[in-house]
Amino acid sequence: MHDRFALVPRRLKLAAVLTLMALLGACKDDAKLQEEVRPVRVMTAGADAQLPGAELNGTVRAHVETPLGFRIGGKLIERRVEIGAVVKKGQVIARIDPQDAALNATAADAQAALARAQLAKVKMDYERSKALLAQKFVSQAEVDTRKASFDAATESLKQAEAQRQLANNQAAYATLLADADGAITKVSAEPGQVVAAGTPIVTLARDGVPEVALDVPENLHGKVKLGDKVLIRLWAMQGREFKGHVSEISAAADPASRTYAARVVFDEVVPQLGLGMTASVRLAAPDAVMPSGQIRLPLTALFGETGKQQVWRLDAKANRVHALPVKVLTITDTAVLVSGVKPGEIIVTAGVHLLREGQPVTRLAATKESGA
Template identity: 65%
Template sequence: MKHRVPRRRLWLLALVASAALAACKEEAKTAPDVRPVRVMQVGGPAAQAGAELAGTVRAHVETPLSFRIGGKLIERRVDIGSVVRRGEAIARIDPQDASLNAAAADAQLASANARLAQARMDHDRSVQLFAQKFVSQAEVDNRKTALDAAREAARQAAAQRDLARNQAGYTTLTADADGVITEVLAEPGQVVAAGQGVAKLARDGVREIALDVPEQLRGAVKVGDAVLIRIWALPGREIKGHVSELSPAADAAARTYPARVAFDEAVADVQLGMSASVRLAQAGSVTANGRIRVPLTALFGNTGAQKVWRFDAGSGTVKAVPVKVAALVDDAALIEGVRPGDLVVTAGVHLLREGQQVKRLADAGAGA
């Protein structure tokens, strides 16, 4: 026997089901569409995560020490790491040849002085004879010319003697400043030419970081840019600095641009030869003409009307801001229309709408 469900109960069940369905639709309708986005602060501290290059601590002034004259190296008194003082002997070459040159110059000067004395006596005698009408004026003039020539020859011989004596003193190579020997370039027994390096001296004083800038970063680095320096021997410490030198020409072999980074603060623990990492300020930095650097992924819109999404941290919404693209540099764009410190969306820009509620990936624990 079939049991019939009363119509009143069926009506109540239908009413409950339709109410539940309406509630679900209302909840689905009112639930906001919150999208996670990646955000960066342009021109601010959050935008300083640029490329990181490896470098070495070097002295501001490094001098290759060399002899002024050539000769056989008979002694080297320093090694790598030797601390030297100004005027301290570094090396010596065989002084025999220089001593012989000095002796020969002394002899030449003595000979020139003897000829000068003879020319002076001949001139004086000609003047006396001319007074007695025994010689002509032409003879006196000849003796005067010979005396002048002998006098100049004596001066030349004296200069040659001084030069030879100086060269005899050049057989000992001395340090021209306080510092540390960082490289040895010649060994005893080797014949070195004048100007050939024997040792390299790193002068005491200013320390810098020597590094090489790759070609793809050359356009983003300029003298005066602020950097952060991390010395590997001093973990957990970052030192402020700036780019002090940048070569205009690339190294022929490595195809990189040699650069120097100076410290903006005194660091007593930094020693020569320590390894360092230099973090360059690139993405999101402000250029000299006020343009803002942003990733290409932050741009959307038509070719002639580019925009970026500006994130409002207070309301958690985004707003489209028209910008002018001034230039493209590698994987970034230099734009006008935003201010340093603005928060700009850099990922998922094509999935957003005006005033949409969004959530920063950093807030969700995924990192910015």
């Protein structure tokens, strides 16, 4: 009887062990069923026909931007335009107090009139002396003296006339006119302000072909040349690219930023292009052919330590990712040139740091790498 009761706990223990093993097996099956599937963005790698170019940000500007200011100083009493105003050549922009300039013009007119009267007097004296010389009433020296006075009065009149013209011009300079068609992009002075001659009142962007102004860093200065083809993307026009070329580049770096000012011209008409728009310029090299075995990828596709970079290659049949070692050849602002990836392989370009070897994924988008 004692042995019979002793067998009961052993059977219970065995049943408990079997039950526990069954539960553990079920948990493993549930874990397999609940394996995490991560969404990723991918691209199809392809041998590129162009070397990757750096991308620089710039601003759409007019080809000619002129600060407009008065030729004389004075108190600004009126400004007729604001930022964004479209103006025509000859349109009034602003005026300064014309009182002082008008007084100078009046004084100059009086000086010119006085000089004309002086000339008329000495001319009569000179003509009279020549008549008296013929009658031998005066000497030749007297005639020569009258002639010198006449010549001096003639030159004095020329000087007075020039001063009168200058004063009248300065009186006209009290009104600032637009010297070309365009748009006002900046206002630098307000009514009531006393300005010196040449002080900018507004900045006029002249009508013409717009350009993109950008700053080229020192490490790219030698690689950017006049006439280089570029691709331009406007933040206000997402998904579109426009062709252009480098039209200007400074020979000297800015002393503060240590960058080189450059201009890029559009090679095609861009509808609704506005001054001040932000643009991204890709400094591509269309004539440079990429060596065989080199692939251009986004920087976001790389992961791993320095010298041991990898990318995730997607197995399209199983929808699982596998790490693929690559060798980094060149890095630009937005892209990387690598070897070790074959054309046609599907590479993960976003979410790489959240993946693990063999993990199942779902694709958000697949695009063909154009290399542009």
